[in-house]
Amino acid sequence: MVLELSVAHGSVPFVSRFRLAPTTEQEAALLGLCSHTRFIWNLALEQWSMWRPGRRTASPGYNAQSAQLTEARAVNDWLRAGSQTVQQQALRDFGQAVENFYIGTHRRPTWRRAGVHEGFRVVGPQAERVERLSRKWGRVLVPKIGWVRFRITRALPAAKAYRITRDRSGRWHLAFAAIPEPIPAPGTGAVVGVDRGVVVSAALSTGEILAVPGLRCSERRRLLRLQRRLARARRGSNRRRRLRVAIAKVKARETDRRTNWAEQTSTDLARRFDVIGVEDLRIAQMTRSGRGTIGEPGRNVAQKAGLNRGILANAWGMLVTRLEQKAPGRVERVNPAYTSQTCSRCGVVDREARESQAAFRCRSCGYSANADVNAACNLAARSIAAGRAVTARRDPMTGSEKREPQLATSA
Numbered sequence: 001m002v003l004e005l006s007v008a009h010g011s012v013p014f015v016s017r018f019r020l021a022p023t024t025e026q027e028a029a030l031l032g033l034c035s036h037t038r039f040i041w042n043l044a045l046e047q048w049s050m051w052r053p054g055r056r057t058a059s060p061g062y063n064a065q066s067a068q069l070t071e072a073r074a075v076n077d078w079l080r081a082g083s084q085t086v087q088q089q090a091l092r093d094f095g096q097a098v099e100n101f102y103i104g105t106h107r108r109p110t111w112r113r114a115g116v117h118e119g120f121r122v123v124g125p126q127a128e129r130v131e132r133l134s135r136k137w138g139r140v141l142v143p144k145i146g147w148v149r150f151r152i153t154r155a156l157p158a159a160k161a162y163r164i165t166r167d168r169s170g171r172w173h174l175a176f177a178a179i180p181e182p183i184p185a186p187g188t189g190a191v192v193g194v195d196r197g198v199v200v201s202a203a204l205s206t207g208e209i210l211a212v213p214g215l216r217c218s219e220r221r222r223l224l225r226l227q228r229r230l231a232r233a234r235r236g237s238n239r240r241r242r243l244r245v246a247i248a249k250v251k252a253r254e255t256d257r258r259t260n261w262a263e264q265t266s267t268d269l270a271r272r273f274d275v276i277g278v279e280d281l282r283i284a285q286m287t288r289s290g291r292g293t294i295g296e297p298g299r300n301v302a303q304k305a306g307l308n309r310g311i312l313a314n315a316w317g318m319l320v321t322r323l324e325q326k327a328p329g330r331v332e333r334v335n336p337a338y339t340s341q342t343c344s345r346c347g348v349v350d351r352e353a354r355e356s357q358a359a360f361r362c363r364s365c366g367y368s369a370n371a372d373v374n375a376a377c378n379l380a381a382r383s384i385a386a387g388r389a390v391t392a393r394r395d396p397m398t399g400s401e402k403r404e405p406q407l408a409t410s411a
């Protein structure tokens with residue numbers, strides 16, 4: 001899973017993730033490095049926030065801030081006890097965040113909070129000091145801490161950067177920055193459409209209905225009890241802290257299941273189809289809060305919040321992101337307009353054809369199908385019409401003939 005602690009750095013995602021197993025002393029030292037990173041980030045953000053258009057002097061860049069960091073370390077024992085490499089990387093990360101904000105690919109950098117944004121990044125020769133101890137265990141050299149063990153669950157990538165993070169449930173992770181190997185196309189010319197929804201996580205033009213596994217009934221009841229107890233706990237108490245960790249552990253299960261579903265589904269689609277058509281949606285804008293401002297408060301805020309939770313819980317963005325990484329050049333983003341109101345058989349657009357959330361019946365030709373599957377068929381057809389679904393070719397060494405794209409639809 002791509003880590004969400006900070007902004008994206010270039011085009012190399014942090015995807016090869018492993019569970020870190022630090023000792024009690026090492027965990028305290030890791031939290032110290034996280035505190036230094038968060039402190040440096042917030043100081044850089046404060047400097048940048050003080051600049052306004054029209055001021056004669058611009059906000060300091062990385063070189064000026066790095067010199068200021070050297071001076072601060074000379075007079076501050078707490079800061080000097082940390083790794084200068086990690087602290088300088090926090091300044092580089094912030095500079096990248098500002099650049100991403102100006103070019104419009106990311107939102108404005110925000111403050112980092114303790115317990116929420118716990119992590120740091122290591123780049124350069126130090127990131128290459130990784131050793132395999134056995135079939136299941138390895139170790140990584142962390143600046144100012146030493147060798148820390150981690151569990152090996154997949155092949156170790158050849159990476160020149162890694163990130164260490166701690167989630168809210170207290171688990172430590174080690175993620176390497178590596179470009180994943182693309183999954184080869186099957187060469188059959190098959191094209192599939194994927195319609196994402198809130199009730200149905202993903203519907204394929206083949207007729208398959210996929211759903212993200214969530215919490216079980218017993219887990220949801222436990223989560224509700226914990227949340228009620230948290231509401232009665234006194235702020236700052238040890239009881240409240242324990243309840244927050246318990247809630248985070250339950251939610252971590254849901255996150256892990258959602259991530260696992262996105263990984264398995266994207267791998268399966270990349271192996272079975274040559275071209276994958278998906279809706280071109282701006283999920284970040286769709287899931288923004290609808291509260292509005294004091295002067296112009298939002299409308300139907302509770303309903304909008306529920307819709308946002310449904311979109312995020314069904315891993316809309318994660319599924320397409322992993323598809324584009326595993327099948328580069330084979331994912332076609334198409335215009336989603338009227339796909340749920342268009343008959344995939346005769347092409348007639350009728351807003352009354354969708355009788356319910358799950359039922360679609362065309363009043364022109366009488367075709368009936370699942371509404372989400374019908375929309376997925378329209379996506380597959382539009383991906384072919386877009387011109388990017390070119391003829392699939394097999395390995396020229398085999399001598400096989402070319403095959404035209406074939407729309408994968410339900411029988």
